[in-house]
Amino acid sequence: MKSIVILISGRGSNMEAILDAGLPLNISAVISNRPDAGGLATAARHGVPTCVVDHKAHATRDAFDAALAESIDAFAPDYIVLAGFMRVLTEGFVKRYPRRIVNIHPSLLPAFPGLHTHRQALATGVKIHGATVHLVTPTLDHGPIIIQAAVPVLTDDDEVALAQRVLTQEHCIYPQALRWLAEGRVRFTADDVVEIAGINVSSYLGEQQLLVPKE
Ligand code: NHR
Ligand code: GAR
Numbered sequence: 748m749k750s751i752v753i754l755i756s757g758r759g760s761n762m763e764a765i766l767d768a769g770l771p772l773n774i775s776a777v778i779s780n781r782p783d784a785g786g787l788a789t790a791a792r793h794g795v796p797t798c799v800v801d802h803k804a805h806a807t808r809d810a811f812d813a814a815l816a817e818s819i820d821a822f823a824p825d826y827i828v829l830a831g832f833m834r835v836l837t838e839g840f841v842k843r844y845p846r847r848i849v850n851i852h853p854s855l856l857p858a859f860p861g862l863h864t865h866r867q868a869l870a871t872g873v874k875i876h877g878a879t880v881h882l883v884t885p886t887l888d889h890g891p892i893i894i895q896a897a898v899p900v901l902t903d904d905d906e907v908a909l910a911q912r913v914l915t916q917e918h919c920i921y922p923q924a925l926r927w928l929a930e931g932r933v934r935f936t937a938d939d940v941v942e943i944a945g946i947n948v949s950s951y952l953g954e955q956q957l958l959v960p961k962e
Contacts, residue, residue, distance in 0.1 A: 748771055748772060748773055748929075749772055749773070749825040749826065749928070749929055750772065750773035750774070750775045750822070750823070750824045750825055750826075751772050751773070751774055751775065751824050751825065751826045751827070751828050751925070752774075752775050752776045752777070752778060752819050752822050752824040752826075752827055752828070753765065753774065753776070753777045753778070753790075753828045753830050754777075754778050754779070754780070754815075754827060754828065754829050754830065754832040755777060755778075755779050755784055755786040755787075755790075755830050755831055755832060756779060756780055756781050756784055756831055756832050756833040756834070757781070757784050757785060757786065757831050757833070758784075758785045758786055758831065759777075759784065759785060759786015759787075759789050759790065759830065759831065760786075760831075760914065760918065761830040761831055761851055761917055761918065761921050762777060762786050762789065762790065762830040762831070763786070763789050763793075764917075764918035764919075764921060764922055765828065765830065765921060765922055765925060766789075766790070766793045766795065768922035768925075768926070770922060770925055770926055770929055771926070771929045771930070772925060772929045774795050775796070775822040775823075775824055776795065776796045776797065776798060776822050776824075777790035777795050777796070777797045777798075778797070778798050778799070778800060778815070778818055778819065779797070779798075779799050779800075780799070780800055780801060780802045780811075780815075780832070780833070780834050781799070781801070781802075782799045782801055784799075786830075786831075787799070798818055800814050800815045800818050802834055808834075808835075808837050809837060809839065811834070812836060812837045812839065812840040815840070816840060816843060825847065826847050826848070826849055826925075826928060827844055827847060827848045827849070828849050828925065829848065829849065829850040829851070829883065830851065830921070831851075832850075835887060836848070836883065838885040841883055841884060841885045842885070846882055846891075846935070848882065848883035849880060849881070849882060849883065849893070849924065849925070849928070850880070850881055850882075850883050850888075850890075851878060851879070851880050851917055851920075851921050852864070852878065852879045852880075852881065852888050853865065853878050853910070853913050853914075853917065854867070854868065854876065854877065854878065854879065855875070855876060855877040855878075855879060855895055855897060856879040856881060856888055856889075856892060856895075857888075857889070858871075858873070859871075860887055860888035860889070861887065861888065864876075865906045865909045865910045865913070866906055868900060868909065869900070869904065869905075869906065869909065873900060874899065874900050875897050875898070875899060875900065876897070876898055876899075876900050876909060876913060877895055877896050877897040877898055877913060877916060878895065878896050878913050878916055878917045878920060879892055879894075879895045880892070880893045880894050880895075880920055880921055880924040881893060882941075891935065891939050891940065891941045892941060893924040893927065893928075893933060893941050893943075894920045894923060894924045894927075894948065895920070896913075896916035896917070896919065896920045897916075898912045898913055898916055899912075927943050927946070931944075932944040932945060932946065
């Protein structure tokens with residue numbers, strides 16, 4: 748069975764969805780860059796080893812990423828799973844784990860990379876928003892896309908309401924993406940586009956119910 752290490756910075760609801768999904772994966776550890784991350788207690792409750800690599804204890808991004816890599820490598824995971832992990836990783840770190848770092852980003856990439864995606868979506872006036880699971884490359888939020896989920900933006904939405912609607916979908920698509928990785932179904936075309944062996948992802952997405960309000 749393949750193994751993963753999950754990196755978090757906060758609440759850890761995506762991490763918990765992954766722990767609860769019964770995936771055919773060994774979850775070797777949860778690592779947080781913040782000692783006060785709520786997700787650490789949740790991981791411990793699930794019996795998963797935890798550790799903290801505090802970015803504030805390191806003078807540079809290179810020093811933090813070196814310490815993070817050392818902690819990760821002790822578990823020798825197949826994949827590194829970013830679940831609400833809030834530190835941009837250096838090119839050196841990303842290149843150490845080619846196609847082995849996965850992230851969930853709360854927008855329909857390539858729209859709204861970076862931070863405050865729900866605020867960006869509301870300010871732009873998009874009517875459809877969502878979340879993306881992708882592989883991490885040195886360019887922030889630009890790696891090959893594994894799965895996406897869409898939600899409607901409703902007239903009365905504020906950032907909190909929209910974030911909650913997206914988060915519900917995140918908890919569904921992240922375990923699904925990791926199941927495909929666990930099963931060895933994730934392939935890449937010559938252009939680095941992801942294909943899922945044996946699954947038509949479009950039909951999978953077609954099962955989602957977008958709410959279209961009546962007149
Ligand atoms: N690193 C690389 N190289 N590539 C990606 O695609 C990455 C990454 C590291 C994290 C997650 C990401 C997201 O899904 C992610 C993807 C943090 C920031 C950020 O600006 C941006 C994007 C993401 C995560 N962080 C600030 C920083 O200075 C700190 C913000 C904070 O601590 O609250 O690192 O959106
Ligand atoms: C999630 O919405 C995740 O997509 C997002 O932060 C939230 C973390 O929640 N990630 C980013 O914004 C990365 N920059 P969680 O800790 O409860 O999973």
